[in-house]
Amino acid sequence: MDYRQITPFGADRPAADDAPTLAQLDRDLDDMWTAYQAASFGYVTARLPSLLAHAQAAAEYYNGDDLMHARRVLGLAYQLAATQLTKLGEAELAWIAADRGLNAARTTGDPVVTGSLYRSVTHALLSAGRYSEAVRLTERAAGYLEANLSQPTPELLSIHGTLFLASSMAASRNNDRTATRAFLDAADESAKRLGHDANHVWTAFGPTNVAIHRVATAAELGDVQVAIDLGPRIDTAPLPMERRVRHALEVARTYSRRNRVDDAQATLLDAEQLAPEQVRYHFLSRELVLGWIRQQPGKPSTVLVGLARRLNVLS
Structure with missing residues (x-):
């Protein structure tokens, strides 16, 4: 929310000694994304403001090709901010970060970075409940990338595929089964072309991530039994921890919708063992636990009370 980013009264151009090197920026960006995918949410949140400030300083200092490099880093740093804020349930701040990214x-003309930021804006629209707009945006973004797909790099294929995964979630929340199926099929085609699970541009994209989204979209469309049948059978081991635990949260929510609360709580507790920070701070786990507490006909179990206290939804 630094006012210097949105007024004409910006800070003075950084001196040479104050501008970070591009190599250091690259290392810091990779460190932050790696920490995010390892579900170290506290680490990321504490250090993101510094990364954004350094990337902005670099974008104000450098010229030519170095300026384009700095802007790519700045865009991806804002994407990480938007992604993290979405997980924390801060939809409005996520939108600001995605828009700036x-x-x-x-300005870079780089289809990979631009496509990646389109995905970030789509997720911000999703978190704000603007599902039709999210679908339209991803369709336009996919069209923008289409010209580069005759001989795509793995990075471009991954970005292209994750755009369709985002649009499948938007379509499913908009209760559009036909569009959901079409987007999942398009993502699956990109995953087949890629050939394996990978993590290009921190997408965690591949066949497993497509399978995860088939479960998530089924749950959104009300096909809860389909989601229960498919979800627990997916081997998420090839994916980064953040993706693995996010899928576990979806499985827990699906169990809860079928009133299989014991299975749901067990799944959430297992996820907490893998990534305690992600479970503690993710809005979905907090909503689930708070709902279980409120729905208890009698006194909640000691295990549930302990979980609620660790998530700060019960004093």
Whole structure:
């Protein structure tokens, strides 16, 4: 929310000694994304403001190709901020971060970075409940990338595929089964072309992530039994921890919708063992636990009370 980013009274151009090197920026960006995918949410949140400030300083200092490099880093740093804020349930701040990241990315002319930021804006729209807009945006973004797909790099294939995964979630929340199926099939085609699970541009994209989204979209469309049948059978071991635990939260929510609360709580407790920070701070786990507490006909179990206290939803 630094006012210097949105007024004409920006800070003075950084001196050479104050501008970070591009190599250091690259290392810091990779460190932050790696920590996010390892579900170290506290680490990421504490250090993101510094990364954004350094990337902005670099974008103000450098020229030519170095300026484009700095803007790519700035765009991806804002994407990480938007992604993290979405997980924490901060939809409005996520939208601001995604919008600023896209503005930085578009100036680079880099389809991979720009496509990645389009995905970030889509997720921000999703978190704000603007599902039709999210679908339209991802369709336009996919069209923007289409010209580069005759001989795509693995990075571009991954970005292209994750755009369709995002749009499948938007379509399912909009109760559009036909569009959901079409988007999942398009993502599956990109995953087949890629050939394996990978993590290009921190997408965690591949066949397993497509399978995870088939479960999530089934749950959104009300096909809860389909989600229960498929979800627990997916081997998420090839994916980063954040993706693995996010899928576990979806499985827990699906169990809860079928009133299989014991299975849901067991799944959430297992996820907490893998990534305690992600479970503690993710809005979905907090909503689940708070709902279980409120729905208890009698006194909640000691295990549930302990979980609720660790998630700060019960004093």
